[in-house]
Amino acid sequence: MNWLDICALDEINVLGSRIVVGPKGDIAIFRTSNDEVFALDDRCPHKGGPLSQGLIYGKRVACPLHNWQIDLESGEALAPDVGCTHKYSVKVENGRVLLSLEEASLCA
Amino acid sequence: MEKLKLVMIGNGMAGVRTLEELLKLTPDLYDITVFGAEPHPNYNRILLSPVLAGEQTFEEIVLNDLNWYAENNIRLMLNRKVVEIDRVKRRVIAEDGTEAEYDRLLIATGSNPFILPIPGNTLQGVIGYRDIADTQMMMTTAETHRHAVVIGGGLLGLEAANGLKLRGMDVTVVHIGDWLMERQLDPTAGKLLQTALENRGLKFLLPKQTAELIGNDEGRVKAVRFADGEVIPADLVVMAAGIRPNSELAEKAGIPCNRGILVNDTLQTYDPRVYAVGECANHRGIAYGLVAPLFEQAKVCANHLAMLGFARYQGSVTSTKLKVTGIDLFSAGDFMGSEGTETITLSDPIGGVYKKLVIKDDILVGACLYGDTADGGWYFRQIREDHNVSEIRDHLMFGENALGDTGHQGQNKAMSMPDDMEVCGCNGVCKGTIVKAIQEHGLFSVDEVKKHTKAASSCGSCAGLVEQILINTVGGAADVKPKSEKAVCGCTDLNHGQVRKAIREHHLTSIPDAMAFMDWNTPNGCATCRPALNYYLISTWPGEAKDDPQSRLINERAHANIQKDGTYSVVPRMWGGVTSPSELRRIADVADKYEIPMVKVTGGQRIDLLGVKKEDLPNVWKDLDMPSGHAYGKSIRTVKTCVGSEFCRFGTQNSTQMGIDLEHALFGMWSPHKVKLAVSGCPRNCAESGIKDVGIIGVDSGWEIYIGGNGGIKTEAGEFFVKVKSAEEVMEYSLAFLQLYREEAFYLERTVHYMQRVGLEHIKKAVLDDEERRKALHQRLLFSLSFEQDPWKEQVSKPQLKKEFDRIAVRELEVEA
Secondary structure, three states, X not given: OOEEEEEEHHHOOOOOEXXXXXXXXXXXXXXXXXXXXXXXXXXXXXXXXXXXXXXXXXXXXXXXXXXXXEEOOOOEEOOOOOOEOOEEEEEEEOOEEEEEEEEEEOOO | OOOEEEEEEOOOHHHHHHHHHHHHHOOOOEEEEEEOOOOOOOEOHHHHHHXXXXXXXXXXXXXXXXXXXXHOOOEEEOOOOEEEEEOOOOEEEEOOOOEEEOOEEEEOOOEEEOOOOOOOOOOEOEEEOOOHHHHHHHHHHHHHOOEEEEEOOOHHHHHHHHHHHHOOOEEEEEOOOOOOOOOOOOHHHHHHHHHHHHOOOOEEXXXXXXXXXXXXXXXXXXXXXXXXXXXXXXXXXXXXXXXXXXXXXXXXXXXXXXXXXXXXXXXXXXXXXXXXXXXXEXXXXXXOOOHHHHHHHHHHHHHHHOOOOOOOOOOOOOEEEEEEOOEEEEEEEOOOOOOOOEEEEEEEOOOOEEEEEEEXXXXXXXXXXXXXXXXXXXXXXXXXXXXXXXXXXXXXXXXXXXXXXXXXXXXXXXXXXXXXXXXXXXXXEEHHHHHHHHHHHOOOEHHHHHHHHOOOOOOOOOHHHHHHHHHHHHHHHOEOOOHHHOEOOOOOOOEHHHHXXXXXXXXXXXXXXXXXXXXXXXXXXXXXHHHHHHHHHHHHOOOOOOOOHHHOOHHHHHOOEEOOOOOEEEOEOOHHHOOOHHHHHHHHHHHHHOOOOEEEEOOOOOEEEEEEOHHHHHHHHHHHOOOEOOOOOOEEEEEEEOOHHHOOOOOOOOHHHHHHHHHHHHOOOEOOOOEEEEEEOOOOOOOOHHHOOEEEEEEOOEEEEEEOOEOOOOOEOOEEEEEEOOHHXXXXXXXXXXXXHHHHOOOOOOHHHHHHHHOHHHHHHHHHHOHHHHHHHHHHHHHHHOOOOOHHHHHHOOOOHHHHHOEEEOOOOEEOO
């Protein structure tokens, strides 16, 4: 798998996010309070809101436009809302955030 | 580790609600077993009447189907009546010999219908009205028999009578009181109800005391004899003369009972391992029979079963909002009136409307409504919150709408709305959709309706209407609490007031500390509580609590307003709405340089640059070289001014300068919600001071100050607050009021709603009557503001900036996987 070196973990705020300009649009990388990172397409399944701008808590982000809650691990909207956003593999190694654009798991 | 064992006796609404609350708090703590005497999963007992009347089916009133129990790994023992609690060996034993051990026991056995101790009460055809089996028996009897007698003229009795009548029986209601539903209605309303029901073919005998039930040779009831000797035929007798807490099991096990199982404020019985909730429990002398209090108990009990241990149940003030056979009734508080009370009544017997309000010492203490109950919820709020109603007394009878409402709630009659009528104009949700969601998903609160349908989830102006639809659909089970009593969000059981108090009294200065101290049940809260906590911390402990940008919603974090396409709008500050040629030139240059698609003049006398890309924001700010206009914040927004005495030939005061001074003084003020001011230079009021949070109108002899106005969702004219002589006084009084609002309001509560909650009198007392307090409030606001800087300038000079605003271009750096 090809991994892209994005930035240092410290360059993402705790409970914050960064935007990566991907080949098919923006990708949001999120950092949780226990330093896990997740990557999703920066588009809410509802009206395309930029999830990177949302408030992050636990393993969820609340979309800044209409407060849909998206699970960072699966990209799925939280019930009763229905929808899903594509997710990418991302990991932290030696303090660097690595992203893979292959094998994005697409929504059904 | 092996899980603790929780056994619940009884499978009704209060008990299952407790389990639901418990599973929300801690899904894995217990291994749960439920014993139910009935062969059904949990159903909505309140809706038995519509089933009897043929309006709904049994399937439709099930709240938790069998899958729910399976999904939550609950062992469900249906059809098994528990006959013994063995507290020594900590086990319960059912009729068929089934046993279950417990570490915690929850008794939720509900109540039994009261069967009159008269001869013949065990005859065939004599039943109570309590469960599905009773309902089924009534339905089959109606097919083969003719005469039904219902004993008891309360809600349950009348609904049974109505259902039996609809199923073709000849029904007589016998009641011992002087009028129907004497616990919920006054005599006038009771008589109105009786007439209405008589017109539908029901017969009434009251006051009348039943003496004996007479049987035929086969042991079936055939007649009822009364104390006065009269005898009427009866093939079916329904006893609906009240309920009794079902505490028999607990009593046998030696747990103290007195008209119900005695519980403390944590719903714990005398035996610390045993809890009781619902109609079987007696809390501070009251065994509640309505659903809303039972659900409150469920929440508290779950909190303790989950071993969180901080919730308290302190009893409920109940109101009754009922629909008896299609007739709306509402009563709350002391609706009969007593010594020292005054009553206001409206009576229209032909139109079928009767309203009575009971007032004591300028406070509404009771209400009884018949026929039109649209304002019941509002009256109930007045009663619970002890508002002084002297100022609105003339309009009180005509309800909330009479207090001024140009907005959206014109059709306040949720009942009469057709299903396809739009309720929520923001999200396009119709009444039918809401009703369907309530029924299908078993919803009980406006929040749940919001989640499932999106109705009332945007601007919120239809929340009142949604609440009415909810009440009309589920009746007394609706969980309709004011914000002052509701938990902040799902992360805590504490309400806004309790959270503010804890932060103040325990000197909490950071979000992690506050969450730890108050036992937040999520690791970092949610998008509802974190912004609220952040505001409470920085407003309570200015200079000490550190602002947490990650707990602010995007607009306040980016210091600009996010738009639907993800771009931002930028509004530079123009003090008092006054600008200059050089500012305008810079704005024009910025608009050109950054190709800003729209430049618009706002309602607050500012210029809005719309469609700015986020990564351009810092440079836009730098090039503008103007302070932030805070058009994005729960903060001071704008002070709108008119031209005033400097130029205007009518102006009496220099309103422009007053506005500029106020705006400078308030710059950087964070508040529970947005705050807008206006200053007009004469009573022509060109700056629209009447609809601002603080509106100031210059008059020849000084300045008038109005507070709590609002031009938004629901237009509210500000209340006259005070008249002062000098500009210094305008400053002191305005700032003192705003500081009081900052200290006491709940997050996202506008001044108008804060004022409605605490009352204008309260604000006057703090700011007008008490000079020392006014000065202290004023000083506290100045102290708080001394820490605020222009966020745009601050951001531009911050090295951390790129974390928030820069995008990362993908570099093709490959590393080993």
